[in-house]
Amino acid sequence: MKVIESSKFTAERAWGALDICVMNGTSCRLHWTDTPYKWHVNDGEEVFAVMDGVVRMHVRDADGERTVTLNAGDIFHAQAGDEHYAEPVGAARILVIEKAGSV
Incomplete structure (x- = not known):
């Protein structure tokens, strides 16, 4: 068993992760970032x-490009093949x- 205090986790680099x-x-990883x-x-x-924190999730699909703002507690689900990127607002x-080994 493990308990992780996510609010205290930091990494040495943007998108560093705690496995x-x-x-x-299926992998479950906690990431820290201040960089898109x-x-x-x-x-x-x-x-x-x-x-x-707050993260702007940018997505592209057949209808074009849009941005969704995610706050603490919000969840985003991407299907296989969905084009997207995350842009944190601060840390x-x-x-x-996701599937283990996915990029």
Whole structure:
């Protein structure tokens, strides 16, 4: 058993992660960042839960590009193939659940 105080987690670099566990091929990682990620497409589904801070999630689809603001407690779900990137507003802590080894 482990208890993780997510509000106290920091990393040495943006998008540094604390590996929490891998369950049946699905990884659960806590990330700390103060820098946007890049546009990307996951090869599987991804659940993105903001634990602390504010994150602007940029998404592209057939209808164009849009931005959704996620606050602490908000959850974003991306299907495989959804193009997106996360832009924190200041520092943020994000719990990411996805297929182990996904980029």
